[in-house]
Amino acid sequence: MSRRRNCDKPTECRIENKTLSVNPHTIPNDQIQAAAALLRAGETVAFPTETVYGLGADASNPLAVRKIFEIKGRPVYHPLIVHIAATSQLPAWARNIPDAAWRLADAFWPGPLTLILQRSSQVPNEVTGGQDTVGLRVPDHPIATALLHAFGGGIAAPSANRFGQVSPTTAQHVHDKLGSRVGMLLDGGPCRIGVESTIVSLAHGEAVLLRPGGLSIEAIENTLNKKILLAQATASKVRASGLLDLHYAPTTPIEIHPADELWRRAHQLAKLGHKVAILKLSDDNKCINSNGITCFQMPLLADEYGRDLYATLHRIDHASFDHILAETPPVTQEWVAINDRIRRAAHSGHS
CATH class of the missing domain: 3.40.50.11030 (Threonylcarbamoyl-AMP synthase, C-terminal domain)
Structure with a gap:
């Protein structure tokens, strides 16, 4: 028997003991507040961004972050991206922030750009895979923005799918792959970009492209007024989301x-x-x-x-x-x- 029933009302339906909000244009504030409360309680929430759907947990709570790895079947050494509400929150999560990072954040946040920076002391090892760096971005989606402001902290959120598989770009994709293992699923409709964020490391001086994505390399270079390096051409050892050879793979070969x-x-x-x-x-x-x-x-x-x-x-x-x-x-x-x-x-x- 299906775990999901048809929903006649535009607000929510139930998946066993889980909540699925539907119709992104009418998600009421109390549902956003409920999602934020779940995050504060150490539970997970799947939510839309402009790129793909993320599986989120309180980035400052190691036990909550571990649930992401368990649900996804993700290796614990594979770092997560922390989503924040605004550029002004950068110093809470990163240290020794270079001028280039501020310039890119001012130009492209909110948006599909993840910056790899030296992590602050408050970032748990579970988020970074034990590295001294952390990935940060401000998503450009009204539901993600509302959730981040209601929660008040950083949300660690890789794509809301099984590790290595095709990323979800609708709430139905999340439900099909993760089902009732997610504490709450917010439906924001199809993702506007549909490809993950561009990842640029500024952790060790020069700007290095780790993963191409929803923001073009040309736009980044124009903002920095210089060419950015490719990870393959450097000695960069930084690990980041989505960089394994086998990633984004459908079940069908x-x-x-x-x-x-x-x-x-x-x-x-x-x-x-x-x-x-x-x-x-x-x-x-x-x-x-x-x-x-x-x-x-x-x-x-x-x-x-x-x-x-x-x-x-x-x-x-x-x-x-x-x-x-x-x-x-x-x-x-x-x-x-x-x-x-x-x-x-x-x-x-x-x-």
Whole structure:
């Protein structure tokens, strides 16, 4: 029997003993206050940001933070990102904050940028994976903002999914993967960006890009008026969220192929009796379904592709395909984050 019943009212429904708020435009303040109270009590709350849904806990409470790792099946050495309500809260969580960090925060917070800085003494080891650095960001979503202000502290929140799997961009994705293990789930509708935040380390002097994401590298460089370094080109040992080779992976194995090889591989698999999903990008009017092959025409613009990617992968997983074949995205600056996510998703060893 399903744990979720249909909800006729726009405020909330119950998942066993859990609360699911629905219709993001009518979430009342008492629901935000209830979520904040759960966080103060050491429980978890899943909530929307502009990037993906996060699984949050009180970042200053080690026991609460451990629940995140237990629910996700996340390795304890893998650090979390702390979400804060405003740039003015930076000194409570970080020390030796360089001028470049303030400039980036002023330019892009709230927004999809995570800064890695030297951590303050109040940050628990559970949040940082034992490192001397911490990831911080101010999310750009009204529900996340309201929750952070009501709670009054930092919320440690990785993506609200099982570790290494496709990130959730709707509340339904969270419920499907984590169910009643989450203390409360706030529904803010589909995420506006759909790809995780860009992570930049400023912990040891120079700005180093650790993970491309929802904020472009060009925008960061224009603000700093200098090129930022790539982690691969430095001796940086900083660990951060979403940097493992296998990450963002659907249950269905995924392969990446250029357009001219895509259909040949699809037909090869279909002849073996496999059910194949194609993520097609090129606009050549060939997105047709045939025996054993279902074609998903993906957007031609990088930001739209990013917004649709995880939702499409969730749909494919639910439809029980045997293989996903993704057309190789362009290698231009706008597509850096998409290429990163697709490459990691395909690193599962299935293919």
